[in-house]
Amino acid sequence: MAKNKKNDLISKYAEDWIPIKQIMNGMIQLESGEYVTGIKIAPKNIFILDQGTQDTIIYNLRNFYNTIDYEFWLIVADRPVDINMHLSQLQNLYNNSPTSAIRKLIMQDINKANMFMSAEYSVVDTEYFILFKEKKLEIVQKRIHNLISNLSTCGLNSTQVSNNDLRMLLDNFFNGGQATTLGTVMPE
Numbered sequence: 001m002a003k004n005k006k007n008d009l010i011s012k013y014a015e016d017w018i019p020i021k022q023i024m025n026g027m028i029q030l031e032s033g034e035y036v037t038g039i040k041i042a043p044k045n046i047f048i049l050d051q052g053t054q055d056t057i058i059y060n061l062r063n064f065y066n067t068i069d070y071e072f073w074l075i076v077a078d079r080p081v082d083i084n085m086h087l088s089q090l091q092n093l094y095n096n097s098p099t100s101a102i103r104k105l106i107m108q109d110i111n112k113a114n115m116f117m118s119a120e121y122s123v124v125d126t127e128y129f130i131l132f133k134e135k136k137l138e139i140v141q142k143r144i145h146n147l148i149s150n151l152s153t154c155g156l157n158s159t160q161v162s163n164n165d166l167r168m169l170l171d172n173f174f175n176g177g178q179a180t181t182l183g184t185v186m187p188e
Contacts, residue, residue: 018174023167026160027140030133035140038072038131039147040165042157060154067150070143072132077172078124087113129161129169 019031027037046054090113094106116123130147134140144160151158 023163026162026166028166028170034133034135035137036131036133036166037140037144038129038161039144039151039158040161041128041130041151042159043126043128044156057155064150064154068147070132070134072130075129075131075169077127077129077169079127079168081123081125083113083117083123087117127165129165131161131169 021029021031023029027035029035046057049057087110090106090110094103094110097103097106132143134143148158148160
C-alpha cells in the first residue's frame with residue numbers, strides 16, 4: 001500500500017476508494033448520502049412489429065426521454081448466462097427419444113449449445129437500465145414510479161433494479177463482467 005502526503009494509507013484496490021457505503025433495497029447508498037438506483041427495462045425487439053407500431057414506439061420513447069428533467073444514465077450491459085441446465089435437459093430428451101430422427105434433431109441442438117459455450121462464443125443476456133442519483137428517498141420512489149409508468153405507455157415493461165442487478169453492473173464496470181467473490185484472498 002502507498003501513503004499519501006498526510007501519511008494515510010491508500011489502497012490499491014478499487015473497492016476501497018469507490019464511495020459506496022452499501023447496496024440494499026435496490027439502491028447503492030453512497031458515502032455522500034446519495035442513492036444510485038433506477039429501473040431495468042425488459043428487452044423488446046420492435047423490428048419484428050409492423051412499421052406503424054415501430055414508429056409509434058419510437059415516437060413515444062422520444063417523448064419519454066424528453067420528459068426526464070434530471071441527470072440519468074442509460075446503460076446496456078451483458079449478463080453471462082449459464083446454459084448447463086438447458087444442456088442437461090436436452091441430453092435427457094436425447095436419451096429418452098423414441099426415434100433416430102428425433103435424436104438427430106436434439107443432437108443438433110446439443111451441438112449448437114456446446115458451440116455457444118466454447119471460448120469463441122459467449123452466451124449473454126443483454127439488459128437495459130436507466131439509473132439516476134438522488135439524496136431524498138421520496139424523490140427516488142417517485143422517479144422510479146414515473147419511469148416505470150412512462151415506459152409502460154411506450155409498450156415496454158420495466159422494474160426497479162435489484163441488488164443483484166447493481167452488483168452485476170459494478171462487476172461489469174470494474175471487472176470486465178467477471179463476478180467478484182467475497183472473501184477471496186488476493187496476493188499483495
